[in-house]
Amino acid sequence: MPDQSDEPIIRVRNLVNRFGNETVHDGLDLEVFRGEVLGVVGASGSGKSVLLRTIIGLNRPVAGSVEVFGHNILAIGDADQREIEKHWGVLFQDGALFSSLTVAENIGVPLKEYYDMPLRLMDEIAAFKVGIVGLPEGTGEKYPSQLSGGMRKRSGLARALALDPEIVFLDEPTAGLDPIAAGEFDVLIRDLRSSLGLTVFMVTHDLDTLFAICDRVAVLVDKKIRVGTLEQLLRDNHPWIQSYFHGPRGRAALLSESQHSPKQEARLTAPL
């Protein structure tokens, strides 16, 4: 396990996002600590993806500040911006692979952009990254259009990890995957986190993912955020949070997570 320090690696303060008359975030605060896996959940349209895009600088908020690695993302010079971009990786929802390049070349893009690297080494790095994210040998030569959705996500993750970033941002990493593939993806992220010491900021709808790998969960409700461990949130009285975690799906995920203790499992035989 990487050491979890108390110093936040991402700090969002008093964030306001507004589109037209629609206020999405209103005074939102959030801190993400080094080495943790933070899951961000919320109803559709509650601004999860907007939050992610704001933190990585793709969306300019109306007000507030966003600090990553101690730099204010909203008022940053080009050189610092590039330095920061070297240290994060982003996995977009459908992988966002460059369709005219092979998977290996996709992984090579950030390496080529930031480091003057011999082609051979770049190919080697791409090859083992393909292995690390659990893609079968030979995937590197394929084009994104030849891959399934799950493989595209893994390839996108491989590209996000190309520079060995400290933070990875994942936008719904398990959406659209079958439960087995989604489960494997969870395991993959957990393994990578522990071996590479990643900080993971993950937008997700997947309750199983939340229960399986997230250290803390941030819930977007009422244009603000409530952060806590799962145990804390399970006890939260907010109606949306209640129905989210205590609805049938939440109970099912909770149940499957508690299968470590077989006695409890025996008692909780499918009340659904």
Place this chain on the structure above:
Amino acid sequence: MASVTATLVESEELGLVILAAAGEWLVGAAADLDRRLRALDVPKDRRVTLDLAGIDRLDTAGAWLLLRTEHDLTARGNTVEMRNLRPSFEPLIDQVRTAGFVPPARHPRPAHHTVAGFIARIGEISLGLVARAYSILGFFGVLCLTALRLARHPRRLNMTSIVAQMEQTGVNALPIVSLLTFLIGVVIAYQGADYLRFYGLESYTVQLTGASILRELGVLLTAIILAGRSGSAFTAQIGTMRVNEEIDAMRTIGLDPVEVLVLPRLFGLVLTLPMLTLCANFMGVFGGGLMAWSQLGIGIPQFLTQLSTIAPWSFWIGMIKSPFFAVVIALIGCYEGFQVSGSAESVGRLTTLSVVEAIFLVIVIDAGFSIFFSALQI
């Protein structure tokens, strides 16, 4: 990248080669380390120790370089031992080790970079053209059959959609078509008058401008503008719908994509292209007349008299051609849209292709008409 410092020191004692790695073995130093590691010249059949005690920071790129060195040295018959790795780096090394020694992916290189491949490519393209022509003909057949079926149930024809297409392809194209043909009329009259004056025939400028605009340029320019403007839009619209699986969704609901998407576009264009041609002709002749008046002092009555000396057939030939061009543009635009598969990239590629093909076919058909009408001696 200058901030990353990693070192590698080679030393030898008692027949034991020691490679001491130290510093920050991170991706930023990888290129430099790679060069030095490849330059290493360790003799065969020796005992080699990789001393990793000095490594402060390590990432997967650094881990890969260490493992590759171990692997390469072993492959050359050395006995390699990694020593003093910090326990906190072990999971990382394991992670990279399990990812394994996969041979790097080859970069797909176009086959036509060899002589044989080049010749094969010519054959491939030629056969591809034939297959494509066949396929387009097939699509034209489907279109005709659908149109015939619709003729028996005319109420199924979606008038709203046709009118919307006419607005898109016709009304919205009016300014650009008018402006361009007006300018072409001006240019022809101006240039033509110059040359004709040389022979003392400048009074024929009106006939020259009138005949070239009415017979050829009006309709040709309009068709080319529409191929670029609307043919490309057809391909992009239908192609995007294919990428979104909207076409498949239509089929499952029982809607015929050809009937819903193609026919309104086809009918719309067949109706608007002649109208636009009419407008283009007017603007072209107007531009020519304006020039004749300002440069040669030809007034309105004389202009009209001169214009009427060119046979009315000149006008009709232009108008007759326009619906044929419309069919070609709509056909190619929609056909290429249906060829889109999988990625967004293919939408772009096929859109370009559709414009090029449509303009090519329009000019070929125009040449065909030229031969046809001259055989009829019109």
